[in-house]
Amino acid sequence: MEFTRFPYTFLQAGLVFMASSHSLPVAIGGPPLYAGVVPFATVPFILVLVSDIVYWRTSNLFWQHASEWLLLAASVMGGIAIALFLLEALFRRSIRPLLPGWSAAVLFGAAYAVGIVNNFVHARDGWTGVVFLGLGLSIATVVLLVLSALARRAPVYRRELGALHA
Amino acid sequence: MRNAATFRRSTALVGGSLALLLLAGCNEGGSDFDISSQIGPDPVLPAPQAALLPDLKVAPVIGWTEGQTPSVPDGLTVSAYASDLAHPRTVHTLPNGDVLVVQGQGPSGKPVERPKDLIRGFIMTIAQGGGGEQRESNLITLLQDTDRDGVVDNRSDLLTGLASPFGVAWIDDTLYVATTEAIVAYPYRLGETEITAEPEVVTPLPGGPINHHWTKDLALSPDGERLYVSVGSNSNIAERGMEAEKGRAAIWEVDRATGASRVFASGLRNPNGLTFHPETGTLFTVVNERDELGPNLVPDYMTSVQDGGFYGWPWSYYGDHVDDRVHPPRPDMVERAIKPDYALSSHVAALGMTFTMGSAMPDAYANGAFVGEHGSWNRGNFNGYKVIYIPFENGTPSGMAEDVVTGFLDGDDTRGRPVGLAIDGTGALLVADDAGNTVWRVAAADGSVTPEPIGTDRVGAGPADAAAAPAAVPATEDTAATDAGTNPAAADSEAAATADQEAPASPAAADASTAADTATPPQTEIAPATLPESGTQ
Numbered sequence: 001m002e003f004t005r006f007p008y009t010f011l012q013a014g015l016v017f018m019a020s021s022h023s024l025p026v027a028i029g030g031p032p033l034y035a036g037v038v039p040f041a042t043v044p045f046i047l048v049l050v051s052d053i054v055y056w057r058t059s060n061l062f063w064q065h066a067s068e069w070l071l072l073a074a075s076v077m078g079g080i081a082i083a084l085f086l087l088e089a090l091f092r093r094s095i096r097p098l099l100p101g102w103s104a105a106v107l108f109g110a111a112y113a114v115g116i117v118n119n120f121v122h123a124r125d126g127w128t129g130v131v132f133l134g135l136g137l138s139i140a141t142v143v144l145l146v147l148s149a150l151a152r153r154a155p156v157y158r159r160e161l162g163a164l165h166a
Numbered sequence: 167m168r169n170a171a172t173f174r175r176s177t178a179l180v181g182g183s184l185a186l187l188l189l190a191g192c193n194e195g196g197s198d199f200d201i202s203s204q205i206g207p208d209p210v211l212p213a214p215q216a217a218l219l220p221d222l223k224v225a226p227v228i229g230w231t232e233g234q235t236p237s238v239p240d241g242l243t244v245s246a247y248a249s250d251l252a253h254p255r256t257v258h259t260l261p262n263g264d265v266l267v268v269q270g271q272g273p274s275g276k277p278v279e280r281p282k283d284l285i286r287g288f289i290m291t292i293a294q295g296g297g298g299e300q301r302e303s304n305l306i307t308l309l310q311d312t313d314r315d316g317v318v319d320n321r322s323d324l325l326t327g328l329a330s331p332f333g334v335a336w337i338d339d340t341l342y343v344a345t346t347e348a349i350v351a352y353p354y355r356l357g358e359t360e361i362t363a364e365p366e367v368v369t370p371l372p373g374g375p376i377n378h379h380w381t382k383d384l385a386l387s388p389d390g391e392r393l394y395v396s397v398g399s400n401s402n403i404a405e406r407g408m409e410a411e412k413g414r415a416a417i418w419e420v421d422r423a424t425g426a427s428r429v430f431a432s433g434l435r436n437p438n439g440l441t442f443h444p445e446t447g448t449l450f451t452v453v454n455e456r457d458e459l460g461p462n463l464v465p466d467y468m469t470s471v472q473d474g475g476f477y478g479w480p481w482s483y484y485g486d487h488v489d490d491r492v493h494p495p496r497p498d499m500v501e502r503a504i505k506p507d508y509a510l511s512s513h514v515a516a517l518g519m520t521f522t523m524g525s526a527m528p529d530a531y532a533n534g535a536f537v538g539e540h541g542s543w544n545r546g547n548f549n550g551y552k553v554i555y556i557p558f559e560n561g562t563p564s565g566m567a568e569d570v571v572t573g574f575l576d577g578d579d580t581r582g583r584p585v586g587l588a589i590d591g592t593g594a595l596l597v598a599d600d601a602g603n604t605v606w607r608v609a610a611a612d613g614s615v616t617p618e619p620i621g622t623d624r625v626g627a628g629p630a631d632a633a634a635a636p637a638a639v640p641a642t643e644d645t646a647a648t649d650a651g652t653n654p655a656a657a658d659s660e661a662a663a664t665a666d667q668e669a670p671a672s673p674a675a676a677d678a679s680t681a682a683d684t685a686t687p688p689q690t691e692i693a694p695a696t697l698p699e700s701g702t703q
Contacts, residue, residue: 059493061407065280072281120218123282125405125458126491128216 032095034084038108041078042145044070045115049138056131064122064130067138071119078112104151111144201511201549204465205567209509211484215460221546224292225580227601234581236597237573238608241528244571247596247607248309248318252301254598254605255381256518256586258334262356263591263619264310266324267598267605270331271303272380273346273373279406289543301603304328306343308359309605314592314619316609322359325352329373333384333440335393335623342422344382344395347373349420368393369425372413376400379414379454381517385440386422386623388447393420396451398436399690403456403491404480408689415479415690417451417471432690433477433503439519439537439586443470444624446561452516452537453506455483461545462512468519468537468556468563469506476688478503499688508563513542514550518586518598520622522555526593526614534558536570536595538584551575553584553597553608571597571608591619 048070055063089099099105118137122129203210230249238244248254248267256268278284304327310320325331325343333344341354341361350365371382379398386393399415400406417437419430436454443450449471455464456479464483481496482488485505488495510516518538522531534557539550553571556563574582582602590596593616594609 061405068280068282117218119281123280124216124491125402126489127493128491131493 030095032085032088032092032098034081034088037077037081037084041074041081041112042149044074044077045111045138045141045145048074048115048118049135049142052130052135052138056135059127067130067134068119068122071115071122074115075112075119078115082109082112100152104148107144107148107151111141111148114144115141199462201462202566204462204509204511207508207563209465209484209511211464211487212460212462214463214489216458217460220458221461221544222289223546223548223578224289224543225541225548225551225575225578226292227583228576228579228581230581230602230604235573236571236582236599236606238571239569241530241611242570242608243611244606244608245316247316247590247605248307248321249604250301251307251603251605252303252305253600253603254585255600256332256334256383257588257590257596257598257605258336258586259588259590259596259619259622260336260356261619261621263314264308264356265318265588265590265596265605266334267307267309268331268334268343268586269303269305269307270328270346270381273330273377275375276377277375302326304330306331306334310359311591314615316590316592316594316607316615320359324354324359324361330380332381332438333395335384335386336621337386337390337422337623337625340422342368342384342386342393344371344384346377346380346382347371349382349384349393349395349425351422367425368422369418369420369427371395371418372397372400376406376410378406379436381436381438383438383440383451385442385449386625388442388625390625391422393422394418394430394440394449395420396434396437396440398438398454399479401480402458403489405491411480412689412692417449429691430473431471431475431477432688433475433479433499434471435479437471438517441519441521441535442624443558443561444521444523448561450519450521450535452510452519453477454515454517455512456480456489457513457544459489461547465509465512466514466516466539467506467510468508468516468535469504470562472504475504476502476691477506479690484509496688498686508556510537510539510554510567511549513544515540515542516550518584520587520589520595521558522589522595524593524616524620525589525595526610526616527595528610528612528614531555531570535563536587537567538587538597540583540585540600541574541580548575551580551583553587553595570595571606574599574602588622589620592616593620 048067051063051066051070055067085105088095114137118134118141121134121137235244235246251267252269253271254267254269258266260266305323306325308322308324309318311317312319328343328345330346331343335342339353339355341352343350343352348370349368351368352361352365353363354361378400381398383396384393395418397414397416397418400410404411413429415435416429416432417434417440418427420427434451434453435456437451439452441450442448450468451471452468453466455466476499478485480489480492482500482503485503486500488500516537517540519535521535523533534555536553536555538553541551542549551574552569554567555570556567557565571584574580574584580601582599582604584597585600586598588596590607593614594607597606597608599606
């Protein structure tokens, strides 16, 4: 089994998960499923920042509402990703070496938490729901997501040193 | 591992700031705040609070059991005037003492623009009394008490299947009904128990598809010539954009002969309970102010309404208190904003009022106004859910409000919620209780009755021209600058005579004087887009 840094698509991951779910918690093959879901949270979180900036510059309500729906989508998919991650960390012993280090996981969790808070800030009526607290939280979310992605590189680096086979 | 150390540090940093943020979101809820400091002409206005989750406490409706009533102080008695109604919102007494009960429910099908709209809709259904079988609402029921003993002798449904009606007025054998989308007129003679004629549209009103504050209240001017109709805002603080607020958050003046309309006063977020003071002829209203600034902002209020007056919404509240959630800011409009007369405290949701002069209520309530408070949802402790009395002196509110009808709340549940008020044909107070599906009658315990019925619209009472002429002068400081020829009061007197004119002189002239106040008028003062093709008669 070869580890790939390119996450499987959600569909592939879902099929593998469905095929293998009956045999949990027995260790099975395949990549970590959560990794296929993470982009579905990361991308909308980044788009929230984009639409927040556009709203700040244009005052066009469409962008405020876009941010709110994107935040909702990111929150739902992020929740699924975190739940999958925890399940896999607990029940799929075989893939544990492939899981990211605790720092990447915690950073993603922090980004997600800020994103959840941002839902409520964006739900406020009017301009101040975005400018500047909502926009600030959107920036914080994206910064944490980038840090989390950087942290995920560590296991790969360690594997080249042979750490994976320890 | 230098990297790991960096990550650890930044994680701690993020965690710390997150905790701070959550702390900032929690507030005390102001449970030790003295609510009475927000009742009267000069309310205490704390700093705005922005909680992570807006304070929310909704009272589920449990209804009244047989024989159960609200409470009233000594000297008064309370009884059910009519029950088994379908969400009664307004009570209106006709000149012969018959009572109209307007029962209405808000229109459905509001577009979902944000995730919040889904949640909000769900919460509001709890407070409406969702449980149990609901009769079909949106009808007007006639209650007749022919022997004037305070008990309804005859009951008939006059009109059914209306489009969310709220306000009514009657004059010259014509019943005017303000539905949520138009003022319509039906031929109706006093005493008749059915209406079969088709209605005529007097003037269209801003309705759907959003129609956030949908209740359109109606009052007839003391000279009987014009109708005043309230049009609530389409949002909390214009967060749906100013395009949605055209002609809204305003009271319109409508010439009932032609349907010609203009914005009489604006910046009133959700005005209801339009009532003319019986002695001075000044128009009064109760207004629901904005939400989500904390449990003790912004106090709802009762105010006299000046011709051309602007009362702040959405840019400011209580005069020059700027609401920074509204973008772009309008310092010019904030400067124009009139501070209302009398605060009722925050989130009480006052929806109805009636003056007591000439009623058969005891002396303690002889010279003032009753106000019906529907009750709060945007605060941790309930406020409102009662009818209060505000004493008046020389035509203005003076002195502390006192509770009159209470006992609607039962712990964290509510049995009913008061809305519209009226003095019935015998001089007793009627309270429409929408959640409790009842109209309550509150009368003097000694059985006093007025010698003659007094209608809710007191045509001919007070100085007949007081509503139009003097009110017009103080409101528009710049009127003099425009020029004497376009004085709206002068033009008004001719309006009735020019029924066949396409655009009567009165509204046009008045709009010109309003526009002169500011080079860029608020969108809320934009006059209706359509005029009816012909008059009603």
